[in-house]
């Protein structure tokens with residue numbers, strides 16, 4: 001049975017609490033990192049361990065960048081310091097406040113918008129040259145609309161840099177995992193709403209943890225292709241110090257670089 005919960009509200013409150021708890025993905029960058037970024041030396045992540053290769057980026061000066069579900073005072077301020085014109089859209093006011101805090105501290109121009117990654121209707125067609133979308137689509141139940149919205153708001157020839165979680169990461173039995181044993185229990189695709197019961201969700205809420213969803217690779221990769229993107233790069237990444245035994249056995253994160261094609265384009269010819 002599918003639990004009827006407002007996922008966006010649940011996860012907004014969870015991420016606001018994760019900010020207060022000092023979760024790794026909410027800690028703002030330092031003044032020295034910003035100083036280096038101003039000189040073109042920056043390291044940003046779509047996935048937990050491996051930085052995005054520098055050659056995935058076009059020249060950043062004046063580039064119109066959307067940080068999609070990317071708040072936390074991390075990637076947005078670094079890309080702004082490196083010369084990009086950055087807008088960050090995120091569901092958590094607490095996370096967005098971290099971006100504004102760094103922007104004010106460092107005198108950076110950066111716009112923040114509270115919103116849902118599945119609905120970018122506040123932006124017109126072709127508003128951005130690059131979207132930076134770190135691992136975060138595990139916090140929404142459906143991702144095909146995310147890729148479609150990305151394609152709409154990117155200018156022809158624009159780039160979508162995205163991170164996502166291999167859905168196998170959501171399959172292990174949680175109690176056995178705590179004992180160091182990996183045993184697959186939940187199906188792919190995975191949904192906290194469909195595969196957990198009310199007491200488990202209550203425990204998540206009390207712990208300030210967000211609801212999560214494990215999407216098929218067809219939705220992750222095929223979803224980008226069907227939205228009109230051409231994949232130009234992909235790497236897998238690990239998180240060996242996460243404490244979860246599966247992450248000691250395989251790399252469960254994926255980063256992709258995708259180019260927006262011509263309208264209704266086929267093949268990998270860049271948009272005109």
Ligand SMILES: C[S@@+](CC[C@H](N)C(=O)[O-])C[C@H]1O[C@@H](n2cnc3c(N)ncnc32)[C@H](O)[C@@H]1O
Pocket residue numbers: 008011015025026045068069070071072073074075089090091092095115116117118134135136139140
């Ligand atoms: C893992 S963090 C990503 C940003 C972080 N700075 C990083 O480096 O990974 C996940 C982000 O997704 C955001 N988020 C969750 N659900 C969202 C939604 N429906 N729409 C937009 N953002 C969402 C959270 O508020 C959080 O800031």
